[in-house]
Amino acid sequence: MTGSTSATEHSKSASDRGEGGRSGEGTDETVVSVRGLTKTYGSGDDHVLAVDGVDFEIDRGTVVGLLGPNGAGKTTAIKAMLGLVVPDEGSVTIEGIETTDAPRAVYRRVAAMLEGARNVYWRLTVRENLRFFARLGGHDPAETDVRERHDRLLEDLDLVEKADVPVNKLSRGMKQKTSLACTLARETSVVFLDEPTLGLDVESSLDLRAELRRLAERESITIVLSSHDMDVVEDVCDRVIVMNDGQVVADDSLEELVDVFRTQTYRVTVDGTLAPERRERLESEFGADGWTTVGDHQRFDATLRRGEDFYAMMDVVRESPCPLVTVTALEPDLEDVFLALTDRESETSTAGNGETEMGVKMESESESESESAFTSDTESVGDDPQAHTPTQTEAADR
Numbered sequence: 001m002t003g004s005t006s007a008t009e010h011s012k013s014a015s016d017r018g019e020g021g022r023s024g025e026g027t028d029e030t031v032v033s034v035r036g037l038t039k040t041y042g043s044g045d046d047h048v049l050a051v052d053g054v055d056f057e058i059d060r061g062t063v064v065g066l067l068g069p070n071g072a073g074k075t076t077a078i079k080a081m082l083g084l085v086v087p088d089e090g091s092v093t094i095e096g097i098e099t100t101d102a103p104r105a106v107y108r109r110v111a112a113m114l115e116g117a118r119n120v121y122w123r124l125t126v127r128e129n130l131r132f133f134a135r136l137g138g139h140d141p142a143e144t145d146v147r148e149r150h151d152r153l154l155e156d157l158d159l160v161e162k163a164d165v166p167v168n169k170l171s172r173g174m175k176q177k178t179s180l181a182c183t184l185a186r187e188t189s190v191v192f193l194d195e196p197t198l199g200l201d202v203e204s205s206l207d208l209r210a211e212l213r214r215l216a217e218r219e220s221i222t223i224v225l226s227s228h229d230m231d232v233v234e235d236v237c238d239r240v241i242v243m244n245d246g247q248v249v250a251d252d253s254l255e256e257l258v259d260v261f262r263t264q265t266y267r268v269t270v271d272g273t274l275a276p277e278r279r280e281r282l283e284s285e286f287g288a289d290g291w292t293t294v295g296d297h298q299r300f301d302a303t304l305r306r307g308e309d310f311y312a313m314m315d316v317v318r319e320s321p322c323p324l325v326t327v328t329a330l331e332p333d334l335e336d337v338f339l340a341l342t343d344r345e346s347e348t349s350t351a352g353n354g355e356t357e358m359g360v361k362m363e364s365e366s367e368s369e370s371e372s373a374f375t376s377d378t379e380s381v382g383d384d385p386q387a388h389t390p391t392q393t394e395a396a397d398r
């Protein structure tokens with residue numbers, strides 16, 4: 001895909017300059033290392049190449065946004081990083097430990113919030129949940145440092161007043177915050193978060209973003225998050241990895257990625273109305289969108305994949321009987337970058353809540369390799385959490 005290639009090339013050159021690209025040889029600070037990761041589901045004609053030779057490294061204390069359209073391979077990559085999927089080829093290490101060699105040692109170093117509020121025990125209070133999840137990870141909740149950690153989480157996530165309230169009596173946003181607090185209830189090196197701000201009001205979302213930044217900056221926790229809320233990604237992430245068709249199509253600092261597209265997003269205004277065929281051509285060849293009519297003028301926006309596309313697009317406009325009025329360079333946002341990279345503008349669906357679906361969805365997964373103990377943290381307990389049967393690892397770790 002042209003757009004992807006061009007952006008990746010930019011990323012690589014930025015990386016060569018040491019300005020933000022992170023792929024390459026690991027360093028002492030490398031916490032997550034993914035090398036040549038390949039995973040195929042099924043076989044024969046029905047096989048799906050979900051992840052295709054993915055490489056990246058993540059340094060300690062970095063907040064990484066893993067983005068990509070539906071089916072891009074994000075979930076599979078995350079599951080491989082958690083040790084829930086066995087790669088066909090390649091390897092994943094967490095703090096130097098191969099996930100396939102020592103899954104239990106890896107579980108102690110990672111935590112994940114994969115299904116939002118569904119991973120906590122609704123009949124237990126917020127504090128009881130925190131204590132439970134700390135114990136699950138081998139920490140004694142009565143120890144001073146664990147207690148202090150829980151108090152701080154309650155404080156930071158504005159849950160102090162609700163600490164002794166059963167989770168099923170909380171609002172959706174508070175459940176979500178409880179879930180995040182439980183994910184952080186024990187000390188780990190890496191935290192994977194799927195849509196961490198989903199369902200939160202603006203204030204809670206901002207609190208949570210601040211907490212994530214604090215965790216990364218003060219506690220050097222490495223965070224990998226997926227979100228379809230580009231504001232969250234722009235606010236919280238140091239770095240963005242974009243996947244498409246099983247491959248990494250961009251991996252760079254947020255600033256570099258947006259910079260790459262800064263000179264490539266335009267608003268074009270013409271006098272009159274372009275013919276439908278010409279409009280269709282601008283849409284299909286240059287991704288024109290945002291069509292608006294203002295008085296006698298019509299305008300559209302386009303984020304171009306290559307510099308030379310600008311001239312080609314202007315030729316299409318100039319061939320029309322509508323005189324060109326203005327062309328303005330626009331400041332792109334991460335969503336423009338994402339759409340240009342993944343070439344999926346027309347395919348990107350809109351969820352019922354009006355938000356664009358770009359994040360990881362974990363809920364419908366059920367596969368043979370996922371029976372590992374890690375799922376204990378992510379088990380859906382719905383309305384009857386007490387019915388939960390501890391898995392082997394829960395029992396072993398208690």
Ligand SMILES: Nc1ncnc2c1ncn2[C@@H]1O[C@H](COP(=O)(O)OP(=O)(O)OP(=O)(O)O)[C@@H](O)[C@H]1O
Binds near residue numbers: 041076
């Ligand atoms: N258990 C499975 N069995 C067969 N195919 C699978 C399985 N899990 C994922 N796939 C396929 O692998 C590809 C990558 O899926 P994956 O879930 O990793 O992508 P994703 O980027 O997380 O997508 P989404 O955002 O929709 O969750 C898709 O084509 C998907 O249909």
